[in-house]
Amino acid sequence: MFRILLWSVLAISAFACAKPEEQKPPNIVIIISDDHTRQAISAYGSTIAKTPNIDRIAQEGVLFTNAYVTNSICGPSRAVLLTGKYSHKNGFKRNSDSKFESDQDQFVKHLQAAGYQTAWIGKYHLGEDPQGFDHYEILPGQGFYYNPDFIVKGEGKVNREGYVSDLVEDAAENWLDNRDMDKPFAVVIGHKATHRTWLPDFQDLDRFEEVNYPLPDNFYDDYAGRQAAMEQDMTIDKTMIMAYDLKMYPDDSKDNNIVRMTPEQRAIFDAHYKPIHEELNALDLKGKELVEWKYQRYMRDYLATAESMDRNIGRTLDYLEAHGLDENTIVIYLSDQGFYMGEHGWFDKRFMYEESFSTPMMMRYPGVVEPGTKSDALVMNLDIAPTLLEAAQVKVPEDMQGASMLPVLTGKDKEGRKVLYYHxxxxxxxxxxxxxxxxxxxxxxxxxxxxxxxxxxxxxxxxxxxxxxxxxxxxxxxxxxxxxxxxxxxxxxxxxxxxxxxxxxxxxxxxxxxx
The missing domain is CATH 3.30.1120.10 (Arylsulfatase, C-terminal domain)
Incomplete structure (x- = not known):
């Protein structure tokens, strides 16, 4: 009896003195889309779109209602994401003539040094020499929607048949299947959707053909008192191109988006767009009737293009759950900036006005963020790099200009930034x-x-x-x-x-x- 009691005491003592198991560093998945906007996401209350899989991230984490970018343009936004620095500091100010110096400091390099395995899959748009990634499979430049090329680390350029959103997700899952399972991972999944020229997956071509979208109440803005808005060239009326944007192609189109299709793909594509083109010719629209026709075509193609992306984001989330990774993986969804869905009569981005300056952003962080949280705090894409380093318990470089969002996520800070700066x-x-x-x-x-x-x-x-x-x-x-x-x-x-x-x-x- 004494010996049994002694062993019981020793066992209890040993258990009490044992160190608690250290929490594993969280895995990280960043999903970044292109030109996707809050007005087209149902989690933000959109009345024109349903995005059930993107919404899942918000439902299982936090929806940021006041997330913004520092520079509303594709490449510069990605440079800010990686460096945690404004464009004038990371050197990538403009798509047109800037070169991203990939040898500069980036948050993924610090994760690598801390033992993370890292990858970028999909649209990168910062050149063709990513650094800080153990693996990459990136689209050259803007990439193509159909049968795109990829630049694969160690292999060079390869062509893949299919639709880009599906292929990006396929590549991401393949990397996750073959990674070093003993290391935490950080992967950026860069979707081409919903970038101009809004080419939907074949299965989504007809999805919104019966929908008529309401015009924004400032669609016919006269730009009074706003000289820069008056002088822009991004209206659905004057700037949107019938062939390039709306697929009203002549039979002999040499558009690279089209000529790269297989004959079978082209047949499906033509079966959808040619009757629309014939109907347009028969209607012989002019003035506002033509402008509003263009608006409807734009909305249908844009939202159908978003449909495939949302479906593949669902695949990402399903993969994490199926492989037991969801409980210790941070998932962030954001766009490189907002976009105009006819507000002010526009498409595109660039301006510091709200539709372009803001970006959708949501984050799932099990154990830290309560599911279904909404945060009105002011945050920026600039803040993602320091947030992820702090979450991974990696020292944040002093010259990073972003601020960790962890105080916002844990409720210690309700307001976030006091001031948002844009250039x-x-x-x-x-x-x-x-x-x-x-x-x-x-x-x-x-x-x-x-x-x-x-x-x-x-x-x-x-x-x-x-x-x-x-x-x-x-x-x-x-x-x-x-x-x-x-x-x-x-x-x-x-x-x-x-x-x-x-x-x-x-x-x-x-x-x-x-x-």
Missing amino acids: YYEVGEHSVSPHFGIRMGQYKIIRFYNQVEGWELFDLEKDPKEMKNVYGEEAYAKVQEEMKVKLLETIKKYEDPDAEKIFHQKLESPVIEKK
């Missing part, structure tokens, strides 16, 4: 003038330069659709001065010398004070 640099593309600015509280101030020189100020509480520029109005004189002071302070904080120089320049044609 867009592209010159000439869609005639959108370069500009920088901040959003703080209910106000947003923007300084346009280069093509258009001028200031804009918006009261988002009274004017959420940004139709009225109140810069120069006497009633907003105090707000205007406070916002300019805060803008200069923020420019200095993020060490943006070009913006600081422009900020101090006097306008050649100063804004006339409104009384």
Whole structure:
């Protein structure tokens, strides 16, 4: 009896003194789409789209209702994601003439050093020499929707038959199947969808043909008081191209999206679009009727293109669950920026106006984030790199300009950032003038330069659709001065010398004070 009692005491003591098992570092899956917007995601209350699989991430984690980007354009946004630094710091300001120096510091390199196995699969759009990844299979440049090429690490360029969203997911699952199972992993899955020219998967071509989408109430915006908006070239009316964008091709089309199809694929494609083209010719539409016809075609193709992506995001989530990975894997979904779905009569992005400046972002983090959480905190794509390093218990480099979102995720910080800083640099593309600015509280101030020189100020509480520029109005004189002071302070904080120089320049044609 004594011996039994002694062994019991020793066993209890040993259990009490044993160290608790260290929590394994979380796996990381980042899913980044292209030009997908909150207005087309049902988790954000969209009335024009249903995205059940993207919604799953929000339902099982947190939906960020105030997520934004630093520079609303494809490549620069991805550079910010990887570096945690603004465009003027990471060197990739513009798609048109910037080169991403992949040998610079990136969060994935720190994860690698900490024992993570890393990969980028799909659209990369930062050149063809990714660093910080044990494996990559990337689309050259923009890539193609049908039968795309991939650049595979160690193999070079390979061509694959099929639809791009399916092929990207296939490659991601193949890498997950063959990775080193003893290491935590971090994989970025880069979808081409929903980038222009919105080419749906064949099974989705007819999906929304019977749907008529309501025009946004500012579709026929006259841009009064907003010179930069007036001078842009990104309207559905004047900019959207019948053949290139809406697939109203002549029979001898040489479009690379089309000629790369197999005969069988082309037959399915033509069976869908040719009757639409014939009907258009018969209708002989003009004026607003033609503009609104183009809008409907745009919406149907865009949302059908999103359908396949959402389906494949569901495959990613199902894979994690089927392989017992869901309980210790962070999953983030975001787009490289927002996009216009006819607001102001536009498609595309670039502007610091809300539809483009904002981005969908949601995050599943089991054990940290309560399922079904909504956060109104101000966060940016800039913040993802430090967040993931902190979650992996890896030291965040001091020169990263983003801020970890973990205090927001754990409820310690309800507001997030106090100020959002933005700087867009592209010159000439869609005639959108370069500009920088901040959003703080209910106000947003923007300084346009280069093509258009001028200031804009918006009261988002009274004017959420940004139709009225109140810069120069006497009633907003105090707000205007406070916002300019805060803008200069923020420019200095993020060490943006070009913006600081422009900020101090006097306008050649100063804004006339409104009384």
